[in-house]
Amino acid sequence: MNTFYRKYGKRILDLAIAIPGAALLGPVVAVVALLIRIQMGSPVLFRQKRGGYRGSHFTLTKFRTMFDRRDAEGRLLPDEQRLHSFGSWIRRLSLDELPQLWNVIRGDMSLVGPRPLFFSYLDRYTPEQARRHDVVPGITGWAQINGRNAISWEEKFSLDLWYVDHVSLKLDMEILWRTYLQVVSRKGVNTEGYATTYEFMGTQSER
Secondary structure: OOHHHHHHHHHHHHHHHHHHHHHHHHHHHHHHHHHHHHHHHOEEEEEEEOOOHHOOEEEEEEEOOOOOOEEOOOOOOHHHEEEOHHHHHHHHOOOOHHHHHHHHHHHHOEEEOOOOOOOHHHHOOOOHHHHHHOOOEEEEEEOEEEEHHHHHHHHHHHHHHHHHHEEEEEEEHHHHHHHHHHHHHHHOOOOOOOOOOOOOOOOOOOO
């Protein structure tokens, strides 16, 4: 059952939820896009190269929540100095994730799986941590409902690997339900002391 679900069932579930979900949430997406345009200007969408299935890469799409502010040397300022107040609000409601439904429909992502991280992180993983890419990355996942950005990188990777080893329809449905409850309660959006979370520098540099 789990082998069939891994190969075919997850994709069927993704399309069965993402396609009608994108249609039903279309008005919400339009309103959020308009408000971002009014509050922050263009562009409305944020696109970034992320690590995908089996170490491939794809372009993740989210609503923009930050300004592209840089220091005198051209380096991006810390997240807390770039995060717009309206962007912070849509992050708390997880509305910035809505455009990722298109990533799911395209097959770049699944509804459930390890979160796709920066493509530059791939060379920083241990062989064991790299197993998180043995499944398609997801909008939500086991790590997201067990701490999200409020836990350490080591804890996130441990939870991601547990998910990789236990993928099932029952588990995915539980994660989706608990994600809904977490979004409502707005827990774990940030790491303490950070507007989002801190950079992963590799296991030896874990803080």
